[in-house]
Amino acid sequence: MSQLSKVTLSTGHACNESEREQILNLMREIKEVNLSGEVFNMDNVIYYIEPDLSSRFYVAIIEGKIVGYVYGTIESTICGCLYYIGVKKEFRRQGIGKLLVEKLVAQFKKQGIEYIYALSTNQRMTDFSSHLGFAEGEKMTYMKRIISDDITSKEST
Ligand SMILES: CC(C)(COP(=O)(O)OP(=O)(O)OC[C@H]1O[C@@H](n2cnc3c(N)ncnc32)[C@H](O)[C@@H]1OP(=O)(O)O)[C@@H](O)C(=O)NCCC(=O)NCCS
Numbered sequence: 001m002s003q004l005s006k007v008t009l010s011t012g013h014a015c016n017e018s019e020r021e022q023i024l025n026l027m028r029e030i031k032e033v034n035l036s037g038e039v040f041n042m043d044n045v046i047y048y049i050e051p052d053l054s055s056r057f058y059v060a061i062i063e064g065k066i067v068g069y070v071y072g073t074i075e076s077t078i079c080g081c082l083y084y085i086g087v088k089k090e091f092r093r094q095g096i097g098k099l100l101v102e103k104l105v106a107q108f109k110k111q112g113i114e115y116i117y118a119l120s121t122n123q124r125m126t127d128f129s130s131h132l133g134f135a136e137g138e139k140m141t142y143m144k145r146i147i148s149d150d151i152t153s154k155e156s157t
Pocket residue numbers: 030083084085086087088091092093094095096097098099119120121122124125127128129131132
């Protein structure tokens with residue numbers, strides 16, 4: 001049965017110890033990875049849930065438990081980025097991811113942002129974001145990896 005009607009969204013408060021623990025556990029469970037495949041640095045979470053003007057972090061809560069999160073950054077005066085998103089496995093495909101993206105988009109709009117792009121790290125994200133109206137950017141993003149694997153592994157030791 002869909003749990004969507006039970007969801008509340010965070011409004012950008014500073015997280016308490018229990019919330020922080022829940023977010024960290026959820027991220028570990030989902031195994032959030034960044035573009036280069038490294039495990040996301042969870043020490044930063046406490047910082048992220050206290051949004052400043054250029055970043056937003058929201059969580060979805062059902063009956064007091066955090067079941068999803070979204071993090072977005074403002075990249076320029078008109079462009080924002082859906083940086084990462086995660087929903088607890090047993091709560092997926094019920095509209096919670098969409099709700100989190102809508103929350104982020106509403107906030108971006110308030111800040112005058114006109115475009116949002118998503119970082120797609122896997123096929124699931126590509127499918128999800130295309131359902132939400134994201135399309136492959138034409139001649140928009142040119143990427144270059146500027147750090148070698150050697151340096152990355154040295155830094156993480
Ligand atoms: C990607 C993710 C956040 C989607 O969350 P979700 O709560 O299941 O998504 P929703 O239920 O809100 O789905 C929204 C839309 O996307 C579609 N969708 C979601 N996951 C999909 C998938 N794996 N394949 C195809 N379509 C998908 C839904 O059908 C829905 O479409 P609709 O609005 O037309 O009905 C979730 O699968 C997840 O946490 N994945 C693991 C972490 C991850 O890969 N994050 C992305 C990298 S940062």
